[in-house]
Amino acid sequence: MSAKPLSTPDLDRLRKEFSADATAKLLQNALTAAELKDIALDREVLTSIDTTMSHRLDDWSVTNQKQSGRCWLFAGLNLLRAGTAKKLGVKDFEFSQNHAMFFDKMERANYFLQSIVDLVDRETDDRTLATLLQDCMGDGGQWNMFVAVIAKHGLVPKSAMPETISSSGTRQMNSSLRKILHTAARDIRVAADPDARAEIVETTLSTVWRALCMHLGTPPDRFFWQWTDADKQFHRDGWLTPQEFRNKYLTIDPDDYVCLVHDPRNPVNRTYTVELLGNVVGAPQVVYLNVDVELMKKLTAEMIIDGSPVWFGCDVGQMMDRERGFWDARLLDLEGVYNTRFTLDKAARLEYHQTMMTHAMLFTGVDLVDGAPRKWRVENSWGEESAEKGFYTMNDSWYSEYVFEIAAPKSSLPPEVLAALDTEPVVLPAWDPMGALAGR
Template structure:
């Protein structure tokens, strides 16, 4: 074939398409109907229902609305059943807006410190360019959630309710990005860390003001009182966020570790990894994860659910997904049949060729076991209750293996040899590695 596209070649392409009746039928169908409707595999759809043998959820789902806070919602959703039980109420929500405020503010400081650290590099250095590409997005990872809870505590949703901008973060993020990139320009022009940190303090004053305008002011203390499900009145009195978290977080979040499935040859199993400049709270423990085999990841998730605990996880949510049905299955859509071709990248190759990364975090709240093996998984999403089973989705086990990347489990759940590996010095991946993707 010639280097350029010639008129003769274009004619051959058109002739090849026109000569096959199947292609013309598909053209007629797809030009009038969404391709996902055409490619939806009816046999897969009829094989799925929302029932599972082991079910934990007995509460309503939450709604992140037009924001990328899924990782915060999933983290708080993991904690809220224990809090609801301790409070004696049917349903309860921690304030997602409260953690959003502190994540934005901490992340602004984290970004500006990274700018100071890399100020001697050229602005188109790959790491600098990566930092500048999205200095203040909504997404995050498990360790970042823990860092916020550890430092800032938690409050009930009534103490810092949602605002227009917490539920739709685009305009807030646009203002913050402008200010932080402008701040990066200023910091890179200054000589000496003392001068840079002085300017950083001025920048953070502005960032705090913008966040307060959009999200409200985080309470330092609040009067906490409530009625339980029996309509009995309770009052804790004036409470700090740290005190509230200490009293109503019933899971030991500091004991949870992050496991990933990264099948690339460059990422050996049984090794810990971190990603350069990944985090939100300066001086918090780094984002570290242990790479494990998929079968172990499934077993640990299954064991946690059977033992009564939901499981926080991260995945590439948009692959082979039906929002109308609330289903995920690795073979839900037969796009190959529609296009008369094959899609042959495996999970490792998809990572290497930028075809996949973690995009969303949710909660496993159930598993359907047949002869001790998982057949499907129940998922608490944070997209409201209008889809799926009142907002609870169903994931076939085939999808778990292909598109789930990360789970958080108790350290003690791991085999002893892997627990020991958690103390190894982590391999540092570059800032742009796909395993540093933030779920939103």
């Protein structure tokens, strides 16, 4: 069947239909002068949202990732900092996000180069290799990647490796790193033998280390730690390595957490992984356990009630009012604006590439009515300027449609779900949307 071009009669018909539609003309006047999010905002839904919660954990300030895609690192470190702040006796505490990013990028460069060596016989238009080349150095990541970085490289307080211009705005640094890695990829693929390829990898890693030190500062191999607590009491712990600090001041074990996902395209109580998804060579495989979304909600609420915030990943930009800090699955009446139906469900939106995980944050509260969640409180990492000093409110309808994963302790899982962790993971291709990295 040959493709049918748009003809002049077709365009004349469309022009007449639009001109005869009084509602369309009214919306044209509105949308050419104001943003869609303001025109489509459903006031009835908006005014039904309040920010009070039956269970709320946060009494701290939000962090700010600024012009970077480090949300997954911020969310992971924010999960850990609540217990550490309590252990230190301080109200607010931050781990160095710059330190975690430095080693993520260093490890990611090595992961990329080793993968290029493994795929050296593939054509450059091979879909797996093309996916690897396209996203060789961004800021985004997943829960398992966060755990892998801090397990290997430890943690330091923000004072030991503070932010820089490049950590707060990563675009130029990432662009340079991609140039370095793409050049190395070409050199590896034309190298004569394995020894030559290994030498290219080694030389490139030296270049990456040098570039990262220039942009982010040199990460400390040890630092001197002392602090004053909320009662004005002074404490000194002396010289510590990042691993010693991690082991001494963490109150939860991230290695005990599992990543639960809601992927309605695939069977539940099965494990999945994505080809070439990772950052640390030699770290445990990135594994998802697919479960029903209602179980994810139940576990999220239980963890909050037990006093622990919950790391989660979602498609953040959907049905969002950023200024007010609200999410609801019906917040924007797009069907009313465009006079059409949007009928893709969550599975179809994944299948047709309309949605994927784009951002990671923390659940810090839940509003329960007769044991069922009505709405959720969210700690974002976009600073205090929006929402309720950076804390957002998510109606439960939005959780069902746009939340894709949470990190939960293995001990919180029902026996039949825990047993599913022992199944051999189904390998999804490198380009599958479940391999998307949170990086908004």
